[in-house]
Amino acid sequence: MTGKKENEEFGYDVFIKGNKCYRCEHEWTQREEDKPRICPKCKSPYWDKPKTKFNKGEKK
Numbered sequence: 817m818t819g820k821k822e823n824e825e826f827g828y829d830v831f832i833k834g835n836k837c838y839r840c841e842h843e844w845t846q847r848e849e850d851k852p853r854i855c856p857k858c859k860s861p862y863w864d865k866p867k868t869k870f871n872k873g874e875k876k
């Protein structure tokens with residue numbers, strides 16, 4: 817008997833927080849608990865917000 821726990825969480829996709837930028841679709845992981853203010857790639861402060869549709873005159 818090893819007494820080793822088998823229910824510990826290891827492996828793929830465990831305890832990983834990921835971010836994805838709405839603007840440039842850049843994906844990254846963060847280690848800080850605080851949410852980053854800007855995307856590290858495109859520097860957009862709106863990386864966590866979906867693109868809003870401002871153009872009312874958009875033709876379909």
Ligand SMILES: [Zn+2]
Binds near residue numbers: 842856857858860863
């Ligand atoms: Zn970005």
